Amino acid sequence: MSISGKIAVVTGASSGIGAIYAARLAQRGYDLLLVARRGERLHSLATQLEQNFAIKAATRVADLENEADLTALATTLAEDPAIAVLVNNAGIARLNPVAEVSPQDSLAQIALNITALTRLTHAVLPAFKARNEGVIINIASALSLHALPISAVYSGTKGFVLNFSRGLQQELANTGVRVQVVLPAATATDLWDAAGVPLATLPKEAVMATEHLVDAAMAGFDMGESVTLPSLADNALWERFDTARAELFAAMQTGQPAPRLLKL
Helix, strand or coil: CCCCCCEEEEECCCCHHHHHHHHHHHHCCCEEEEEECCHHHHHHHHHHHHHHHCCCEEEEECCCCCHHHHHHHHHHHHHCCCEEEEEECCCCCCCCCHHHCCHHHHHHHHHHHHHHHHHHHHHHHHHHHHHCCEEEEEECCHHHCCCCCCCHHHHHHHHHHHHHHHHHHHHCCCCCEEEEEECCCCECCCHHHHHCCCHHHCCHHHCECHHHHHHHHHHHHHCCCCEECCCCCCHHHHHHHHHHHHHHHHHCCCCCCCHHHCCC
16 A cells, blocks of 8 residues: 555544544555544544544545435545545444335445445546556455345345455456455444444454454455455365355356256
């Protein structure tokens, strides 16, 4: 990550994963544009980071589920040539069976987890490609790879983040623009209480500290990983999974119904 006069944008920066990313990027010398809904917390974090790391930290109070706020932010990102890093961290979870929640709950998850992430990526990508330099970090989830009876919509949105990121990685393979997708498992953030599954109900040994999550993700970035599973000790499990996925896709390209489905 080159830093001279460069700005890193972090969405969902007022707490949790976003706030730690902001601190770690400031430590690396980046100026910051911090985006979140909670202005007071955002401004407090910006002041603290400016004092601690002698960088500049601007803030943008925005609700990225809101079309006007999202459009305004996307315009800002598209027009500022100093922006070098985008951390698409803002997201929400509503962990309930689909039949027990309103359509608005599902659409809110789609708006923030999918639409906002996609729009902001569109905003920065042309300039990144033109300069042949830039970094996009998309925060997905372990539930990108799995679904629970209460996670149909959330898992669906995070599955999008994973596949969107991997497609972008292939598009940008011969450029200087890097895309990393991070798949956290349970992490100690306030997402859980808002999701309807209080953090206190999770096994303590299964929950990663937010600082450890971000440090592991950034170590993965520094190692050149395009997909980082911060809590996975045996990376061969991921490699076998990914190889099997590719083999499965290739095996489907026959143009013929599977014989097992033609039996009377």
